[in-house]
Amino acid sequence: MKSFARLLDALIVTPSRNCKLRLVRDWLAATPDPDRGYGLAALTGDLDLKAVKPALLRALVAERVDAELFRLSYDYVGDLAETIALIWEGDKAQDMPLSQVVGVLSTAGKVDAPAIMTDLLDRFDAASRYALIKLATGGLRAGLSARLARTALADFGQVQLAEIEELWHGLTPPYLSLFAWLDGLGPKPVGAGFAPFRPVMLSTPVTEDELAALEPADFAAEWKWDGIRVQAVSEAGTRRLYSRTGDDISGAFPDLVAAMDFEGALDGELLVRGADGVAPFATLQQRLNRKTVSKAMLRDTPAMMRVYDLLVWQGDDLRALSFADRRSRLEDAARGLDPARFDLSPLVDFADWATIAAHRAAPPDPVIEGLMLKRWDSVYIAGRPRGPWFKWKRDPFVIDAVLMYAQRGHGKRSSFYSDYTFGVWAEDGSLAPVGKAYFSFTDDELKQIDRYVRDNTTDRFGPVRAVRADPDHGLVFEVAFEGLNPSTRHKSGVAMRFPRISRLRWDKPPAEADTLASLRLLLPE
């Protein structure tokens, strides 16, 4: 438990992705079975212990600590698990194998959970108490995605991440057979009957100039829909809906999963339907990241999948076939699918790139964000190979906005103001913040902006500086973004998707930046 608690604390304070990978990899290497498997499951969110709820923890601490002192402490610390870990008296600092802790917690029922939790809290020091509470209540918040944890596992075992991802959902903690294989002590675990994830094939962006060098007849074209990439796998009675990173998102889309009465693995775009056709991404977003979905949501925003590839069908792995062959198999397969939940992504007819450019400029649906171009002869390979698949997205939206606040970065960038909040002019003549973007320029430009921020600071709030932004004095950014959603969280009422600073407009007076009114025109209906 102590070493897992140390890992957790180290992950929390480590900003760099590579350092996080190293921490997890080293921990896996230094920790015996079955502890490392349970720790890994905790990091990937696959450890499901349900007996301990926040209310139980509050009740336990109320037996030990004056309610007022606890309230003041919680106010200050801000996190329930941490407050309890710190305020709980006792520093026996015993250690206990992680697997034993998980074992005890998994047997805990409603009746004995309080006694079990109290006993564990009494045994540990503050760091282990914190890890225990996070483990017991779920959601470590260690600043590490499930995919990054699996990447660390792949590093540890010196195998490709794709191999891990394909196996992952068929295995359960503590993953003894998986570790035996990675240690070179056993065969690769066989994935059968559990609807595994197949690592997806990704495309690379392409420009009009680059297209000119390619032969149009070599490619098929499809619309690129603004949904989320999913893989629907239904094999031997198991159904799973995966995100493109291999996370199981079945829970958020039970309506779609219920319609997966086929035997195979489909690749496609998850969309939700609104009153008239495909709903904008913002509507889909409301259904993401949910463990359960309300009846109203299922009724008003039903999920569907627009299928565009077939990876496995009736037990045959089709990934080694060409796209042309897979496509014809897909067209056959799609005929048998529930038409309310599945439809086939149509091919876009074209003879030359000019036609494609015209389609891109005027797509038939507002939820289309460009075109996909796939070589007819492309086999399905995991990752992002350059050449077989291209995406040609519509041009991003671009506005001119004024720098309002700058925040210092982390790690190597901790002495640079590298994170910017920018605004546009509101009706009352003030600047309304509309987005935030990180630095994406050269080092020289970063230094220039940093200099500008330091020379034009009007106020400071911890690591944030307010920057002078008047109609005749300020720094204008050209901001590119993929779309605009209505937002109740932002005062401006709008939220940008993927904003980034595309150009520095040192030349432009702030008064000529865009207005909130002109920005609102970009909102979907």
Next chain:
Amino acid sequence: MCANPVPLLPRPEGLYCPAGDFYVDPVRPVARALITHGHGDHARAGNNAVLATRQTLDIMAIRYGADFAKTQQAVGTEWVAIGDTRVRFVPAGHILGSAQIVIETQGTRVVAGGDFKRGSDPTCADFEVVPCDIFISEATFGLPVFRHPDPATEIARLIASVAANPERTHLIGAYALGKAQRVIRLLRDAGYGAPIHLHGALIPLCDYYAAQGIALGELVPATHAGPKAGFAGQIVLGPPATFGTPWARRFPDPLICFASGWMAVRQRIRQRGVELPLVISDHCDWPELTQTIADVQAAEIWVTHGREEALVRWCELQGQKARPLHLVGYEDEAE
């Protein structure tokens, strides 16, 4: 003591003693100030007359110039009469020169604890318990979540991290007075013998500590104009505020550390972007605060700067009379 007038009362300038016509740690210039220790929020320039320990006066002269007050009087543990009071200064264990001020007037003894800590610290004299009628306690870490670990274990983590990251510079944020010297001394006591690099702002006070007989080993300015790589594997100390300035860019892949009692709370660690938190405090933690209140056996506890409410609440639960002073002008972060 009910019949006696209040021996000390809070005023906008600070805590005032009518019987002696002086203030303790005033936040605005006054005619006569008694200063507990040299931190900027307690010791300010511009007072007419200042009484403090010799070391506190020296420290104020280093920070503000020799003319920081018209008259300066060094006081020690012997009694000094001021108006209808007598006062003496007793070690507080906070930083070099720090003192509690014992004030006696009309049969009532008040101890203004200033900032204090109980654990032993080779960079200053240990806290001395003075039983009294009224004890004025700080409450910087006055919440039961604060239990500072042994500083030696924190320093051991730092030394281990330096060994594990030979290509990086450990950039330790430490306040210029007290914390910096304590961290250096803890490193030396743990056997770290390499030169320690200092930001210029730390040098005068480190020199003063060394001159007062507190061995800090070899200290060098972190200014050499050589290649960045020269700082790889080295320890550099600087005031935390300098880490966000261009000064910090001279170090290769800096690993930001911060030595403070606040580092016990993860949210604080994240806010500051600290990669290696070191829970080293020059204030009492919760057990030490409550232990001190028990030790001084005062009829009344007055609680000032920090989390006053919680400490007053604890006193109530013990049946100990207590009240918050609500003084303004003392900084939470100055630790």
